[in-house]
Amino acid sequence: MMDVVQQIAFAFHFSAKRIDVFKEEVKENDEAKASMEKRQKLQTLCETRWASGANALFTFKASLEVIDGALHRLANMSDTKARVYTCPIERFDFILPLIVCEHVLQILAPLSEMLQSKASDLIEAMKETRAVYAVIQNERNYGAVWDALYESAVQLAATIGVEPLSPRCAGHQLHCNNTPVDSTEVYGKRSVLCPFYDHVLQELDDRFLQCSERFMAQHLVPSNLGNLTDDMVMQIYQTFSADIPAQAAVFHTEIKRWIARWLLEDPGNLPSTLQNTLHDINPNLYPNIFNVLSVLISMPVSIASAERSFSVMRRMKSYPRSTVTTERLSGLAMFHAHEDMGVDTEAVVRDFAQGKSKRLVFLFNN
Structure with missing residues (x-):
């Protein structure tokens, strides 16, 4: 059908x-x-x-x-x-x-x-x-x-x-x-x-x-810490025991420090996603939480992000661009994935002009 x-x-x-x-x-x-x-x-x-x-x-x-x-x-x-x-x-x-x-x-x-x-x-x-x-x-x-x-x-x-x-x-x-x-x-x-x-x-x-037990680790995201209970902490430890080298008591102590760490912050500035949390966490201070969140972010429940990447590749590497090199193709993909980020055009021109000697003069030094 x-x-x-x-x-x-x-x-x-x-x-x-x-x-x-x-x-x-x-x-x-x-x-x-x-x-x-x-x-x-x-x-x-x-x-x-x-x-x-x-x-x-x-x-x-x-x-x-x-x-x-x-x-x-x-x-x-x-x-x-x-x-x-x-x-x-x-x-x-x-x-x-x-x-x-x-x-x-x-x-x-x-x-x-x-x-x-x-x-x-x-x-x-x-x-x-x-x-x-x-x-x-x-x-x-x-x-x-x-x-x-x-x-x-x-x-x-x-x-x-x-x-x-x-x-x-x-x-x-x-x-x-x-x-x-x-x-x-x-x-x-x-x-x-x-x-x-x-x-x-x-x-x-x-x-x-x-x-579903692995997805319980999303309660470690600072914006979700208010719903975290001792039973959830124990369940997270048992689920990720292979990725947590510390003992259960050490993991519970680290969780308490993690909660106290974010209670000192403004509630409006708490990270709400796994990506932002991993960006703000110090792996030396919170190694077990870092390991748990790293495992969680690497096991998405869908492959939508990968499929979007394939769709981007299909649009970029068209027949007129069949001979594009890997480095240039990766650069175009990064531009497409991070299109919301601003680009300093003057810095780009300066780096291009100073990269190696060229016949054309791109910069005029006073």
Whole structure:
């Protein structure tokens, strides 16, 4: 289903002719125009950003009737690939996963956006993860949500003339999902909803909930010290015992000095992020806290920062810059990452002019 959505989105995205036909279909369909919420084109999927996937699936679901009509019109206009794109979307085993995945990704979208923020609060992220986990687990165990999703899929399929049918089952087919059921509704629940919900629950548990004890160390950030308790300190020590060479009593004493250190400061000037805390901490005075925060900052719950770096590299190292050296490319990346920092242009010109002898005179000495 995801592959089909991506292929069709690319097909309309990179063709002016198809985009024009799509917009004409939207203008003629007032109901689809309202459900698309002022969107004028399809959105492509992103393999890593789940929030983007939720928006892309929502747009595709809301404009499914428009997409089907546009593809049929393009097929009549001798578009050879339009018929190829029409066949997979006019199947109930495509529409039902579309409804289920879009619904689940909408639940995960706020959490995904929170985790991809540069100033992500890991403690609040864990609370939100537990809330999302509870919601998905409740929907997986009770059938009221499934009934609504299935009815929504049946209604969406009816707009393009698709009947709710389940795939044919055969005992001798070893690689097919031959779920023994009597109805299409039960087949969809057992083969689509339950496996997908189980997969999401397992990923949430593996990626976040099992690491929640390590994220407790964010209470050592000066702005969060007011919520730090003795039990939390003991839990942090036990979790990071491999990275703390000191004994438990020494670590507790260091924590007391750490709290007293920041009580002397103005509450408005307390560091609120791990990066700022590591910048202000003295590793010689607080070696154990420094080790704990260094480990914590090196194990992000998402890879959003790395993905942003890859996106920057894709924009910078384009075909005209294919021969750029590593040193220059690293410099451009640093400029892009720290674009908010001011640059002293006179100092840059002075360093460039005095670097080595040049034929042109860049500086005029009085």
